[in-house]
Amino acid sequence: MKTTIEVSDSRLTAFFSGRLDTAAAAQTSEDVRPLLEATNKEIVLDCTELEYISSSGLRIFLSIRKEAAQKNNKVIIKNINADIRQVFAMTGFISLFDIQ
Amino acid sequence: MELLDPHSSLILDEYRTRLPMYNELQDKIESMLRDELAKNELEVTAVETRVKTEKSLVGKLKLKGQKYASLSDITDILGARIITYYTDDVDRIAAMTERMFDIDWDDSVDKRRLHQLDSFGYNSLHYVCRLPESALAAPEMQKFRGIRFELQLRTTLQHAWAAINHDTGYKTGIEIPREYLRQMNRLAGMLELADDEFSRIRTEINDYRRRVQQLVQNGKLDDVMLDGETFKSYFDIRPLDALNKRIAAINQAEIQEVPLMGYMPVFVAFGCKTLGDVDRLIKKYSIDAYRLARHQLGNTGIDIISSAVGLQNICIVCIVHQGGGKIGLRRLFNALNGENSNNEMLAEITYQQAAELINAKER
Numbered sequence: 001m002k003t004t005i006e007v008s009d010s011r012l013t014a015f016f017s018g019r020l021d022t023a024a025a026a027q028t029s030e031d032v033r034p035l036l037e038a039t040n041k042e043i044v045l046d047c048t049e050l051e052y053i054s055s056s057g058l059r060i061f062l063s064i065r066k067e068a069a070q071k072n073n074k075v076i077i078k079n080i081n082a083d084i085r086q087v088f089a090m091t092g093f094i095s096l097f098d099i100q
Numbered sequence: 101m102e103l104l105d106p107h108s109s110l111i112l113d114e115y116r117t118r119l120p121m122y123n124e125l126q127d128k129i130e131s132m133l134r135d136e137l138a139k140n141e142l143e144v145t146a147v148e149t150r151v152k153t154e155k156s157l158v159g160k161l162k163l164k165g166q167k168y169a170s171l172s173d174i175t176d177i178l179g180a181r182i183i184t185y186y187t188d189d190v191d192r193i194a195a196m197t198e199r200m201f202d203i204d205w206d207d208s209v210d211k212r213r214l215h216q217l218d219s220f221g222y223n224s225l226h227y228v229c230r231l232p233e234s235a236l237a238a239p240e241m242q243k244f245r246g247i248r249f250e251l252q253l254r255t256t257l258q259h260a261w262a263a264i265n266h267d268t269g270y271k272t273g274i275e276i277p278r279e280y281l282r283q284m285n286r287l288a289g290m291l292e293l294a295d296d297e298f299s300r301i302r303t304e305i306n307d308y309r310r311r312v313q314q315l316v317q318n319g320k321l322d323d324v325m326l327d328g329e330t331f332k333s334y335f336d337i338r339p340l341d342a343l344n345k346r347i348a349a350i351n352q353a354e355i356q357e358v359p360l361m362g363y364m365p366v367f368v369a370f371g372c373k374t375l376g377d378v379d380r381l382i383k384k385y386s387i388d389a390y391r392l393a394r395h396q397l398g399n400t401g402i403d404i405i406s407s408a409v410g411l412q413n414i415c416i417v418c419i420v421h422q423g424g425g426k427i428g429l430r431r432l433f434n435a436l437n438g439e440n441s442n443n444e445m446l447a448e449i450t451y452q453q454a455a456e457l458i459n460a461k462e463r
Contacts, residue, residue: 054401054402055353055401055402055403055404058402058404059404062356062404080442082442082445082446082449085442085445085446086396086446086449087400087402089412089433089446089450090393090396090397090400090402090409091397091402091404091405091406091409092358092405092406092407092408092409092410092411092412093356093358093406093408094412094433094436094437095358095362095363095408095412095436095437096358096359096406096408097437098437098438099437099438099440100438100440
């Protein structure tokens with residue numbers, strides 16, 4: 001699992017690649033720390049190369065969203081595959097995120 | 101620049117000396133007002149403060165410099181203004197400021213009370229204030245002892261009228277030509293009525309909320325028409341807790357609270373007119389909603405769900421039962437997550453799962 005963050009003036013984009021499972025969660029939590037510290041930004045979670053998300057991964061996305069709401073940031077999830085979209089749907093989180 | 105008389109020049113010198121102190125007091129007063137408004141949960145349109153400019157003071161001294169013995173006699177060197185949404189709030193904030201400051205009642209004016217029965221105009225509450233002794237205990241506060249400042253309280257509509265009236269260039273109602281005075285006063289009367297109406301509407305909305313809460317608490321759901329307010333009140337009684345807990349038990353999952361308001365248009369589309377209709381629909385499809393969740397989550401090990409999962413599944417099985425098919429489900433996901441071509445595939449998969457369960461039950 002690899003997480004890369006790209007920073008621009010008004011946006012932070014996190015590119016996730018691989019399987020965001022329990023084993024990868026601790027490192028990914030560390031990697032996304034800049035997203036939690038941002039204020040007044042658009043945060044894009046680019047999931048083009050994300051293959052799988054577990055409960056631990058969902059918790060990371062939820063913590064990013066929770067922190068963003070407190071810091072006036074907007075979170076957008078982009079390019080999730082069909083399986084991950086189904087995970088968001090079956091857990092009832094699909095209405096919580098802006099999934100594009 | 102026209103020269104001031106010697107007496108006014110002395111006042112101007114005093115102003116220049118004391119300007120830093122006034123600037124400091126300005127910050128202090130503004131932050132005290134903002135803190136107290138927040139503490140009292142009073143929302144306002146604006147809190148404004150300003151220290152009179154030298155140009156404005158010179159203008160005032162030219163007009164009536166002899167009226168003032170010293171700078172302290174001019175009460176509006178520092179001015180603060182609170183602009184409220186509602187006319188009722190002017191009185192609430194007046195009470196708040198009376199607790200915060202010492203009010204110089206001789207120089208304070210409630211212009212709202214000055215009007216005759218047949219006149220309208222600039223309604224506003226002006227207080228001349230000082231910091232109270234309790235705020236002056238610290239050594240760095242001593243310099244503010246006895247310094248007076250003006251505080252204006254007015255509604256947004258009163259402020260709009262006053263600002264536009266000021267823009268005409270006439271400082272008093274006496275200077276303005278009679279034909280325009282009449283037109284401005286007609287507007288002031290209209291805005292006063294509008295202010296009263298806004299306050300009345302706010303009171304009625306609050307009464308409505310209380311009535312709805314009462315009906316919902318008493319279970320009289322058929323008496324409550326479905327709207328955004330009532331939908332929210334309905335979920336305050338947590339009608340989905342049992343279903344969500346049952347779904348959470350599938351994988352010993354934790355439940356994250358999420359807003360449910362996005363589902364209101366879905367229930368309107370189902371033809372629900374009252375909360376009774378919503379409640380019946382929820383009860384009717386709860387078992388199938390649980391079965392769908394068990395089918396989807398049962399072999400995943402996902403141990404986190406949202407508090408919307410029960411409601412979402414109720415909507416899914418309702419659509420499938422009512423023959424809405426894949427198109428209906430795609431519309432549901434579009435309503436919940438915005439238009440997205442990928443929702444079609446999601447609708448397809450979900451339809452297969454839900455239809456399979458429903459057909460199995462019917463067989």
